[in-house]
Amino acid sequence: MSDQMRYDGRVAIVTGAGGGLGRAHALLLASRGAKILVNDLGSSAKGDGADMGPADQVVAEIKAAGGEAAANTDSVVDGDKIVQAAMDAFGRLDILINNAGFLRDVGFHNMTEADWTDIYQVHLFGAFKVTHAAWPILREARYGRIINTSSAAGIYGNFGQVNYSTAKLGLHGFTQALAVEGRPRGIHVNTIAPAADSRLTRTVMTPEQLKNVQPDRVSPLAAWLCHESCNETGGLFESGGGWNAKLQWVRTKGTRVGAGEEFGPEAVRDAWGAITDFSEASNPGDFASSMAPLAEIMGNG
Ligand code: NAI
Numbered sequence: 107m108s109d110q111m112r113y114d115g116r117v118a119i120v121t122g123a124g125g126g127l128g129r130a131h132a133l134l135l136a137s138r139g140a141k142i143l144v145n146d147l148g149s150s151a152k153g154d155g156a157d158m159g160p161a162d163q164v165v166a167e168i169k170a171a172g173g174e175a176a177a178n179t180d181s182v183v184d185g186d187k188i189v190q191a192a193m194d195a196f197g198r199l200d201i202l203i204n205n206a207g208f209l210r211d212v213g214f215h216n217m218t219e220a221d222w223t224d225i226y227q228v229h230l231f232g233a234f235k236v237t238h239a240a241w242p243i244l245r246e247a248r249y250g251r252i253i254n255t256s257s258a259a260g261i262y263g264n265f266g267q268v269n270y271s272t273a274k275l276g277l278h279g280f281t282q283a284l285a286v287e288g289r290p291r292g293i294h295v296n297t298i299a300p301a302a303d304s305r306l307t308r309t310v311m312t313p314e315q316l317k318n319v320q321p322d323r324v325s326p327l328a329a330w331l332c333h334e335s336c337n338e339t340g341g342l343f344e345s346g347g348g349w350n351a352k353l354q355w356v357r358t359k360g361t362r363v364g365a366g367e368e369f370g371p372e373a374v375r376d377a378w379g380a381i382t383d384f385s386e387a388s389n390p391g392d393f394a395s396s397m398a399p400l401a402e403i404m405g406n407g
Pocket residue numbers: 121122123124125126127128145146147148149150151153160180181182183205206207208228232255256257258299300301302303304305306307
């Protein structure tokens with residue numbers, strides 16, 4: 107392919123790259139010239155234990171295909187060690203894909219504090235730790251591409267996943283604010299919410315259902331968002347089986363109630379139709395434009 111997108115000279119960290127989606131992202135970027143730090147703690151699908159095997163195996167696969175990679179088995183909660191390992195191995199950093207994670211599904215009424223904290227630690231705190239260690243390097247280089255991995259469970263909510271849904275939507279808040287801070291420094295940050303066959307989805311879906319949603323159908327979106335020619339930042343994308351879509355916040359036009367008169371819940375009740383009417387909805391794309399109606403009110407008193 108003459109216009110093949112390449113990542114020569116770029117160094118990428120992919121967390122949780124010992125299997126599933128992370129492995130597919132790592133293999134694709136490596137096949138296009140990126141040097142990869144393959145991070146994977148090698149824990150179980152519920153987050154227990156540790157194993158050197160998965161990271162080593164993906165490094166071996168990349169090398170067998172002629173690529174360059176190094177293995178790292180630190181937990182993402184020790185993100186500074188992961189970033190240091192990439193710098194030690196390759197001397198620079200350009201791309202970070204925060205992908206590591208596991209599930210601890212349980213109804214909220216049975217959820218323990220450990221179920222909540224363990225999921226928060228790996229998905230949100232882990233992404234924070236790796237990104238926080240990478241950030242000064244990317245700022246200094248005035249270049250970076252970061253992907254955070256969310257989930258439909260976070261965007262829409264799902265039974266038995268209060269811990270996971272919270273962390274996963276939190277990751278998009280992380281993306282949106284980082285994108286604002288990173289933009290002037292050439293650092294682009296986006297969120298993907300994938301759907302793919304992996305040990306996480308095999309527990310709830312059949313092999314037949316998962317046949318057409320292999321992880322390598324998501325990796326091209328991740329790779330595009332990580333390419334130097336991609337200007338997208340702060341975005342949220344769903345991806346699975348080759349289907350890709352962008353999400354936005356949708357807000358009703360809204361209406362101001364209680365201006366200049368006694369203002370109680372009755373006024374909100376009586377205006378409920380207008381408050382919740384999506385017929386004139388808009389998509390405020392950033393914080394400043396989201397504030398437009400309030401700015402008007404503040405301006406007019
Ligand atoms: P997976 O279980 O195959 O891969 C996750 C990897 O993360 C595993 O290899 C695991 O050893 C590693 N890991 C777990 N804890 C870690 C830690 N503390 N430090 C470093 N590595 C650690 O699962 P899959 O499906 O590939 O998941 C990848 C990401 O995509 C996860 O964040 C998951 O929540 C997310 N996701 C996956 C969906 C799917 O349909 N497969 C749907 C929505 C989100």
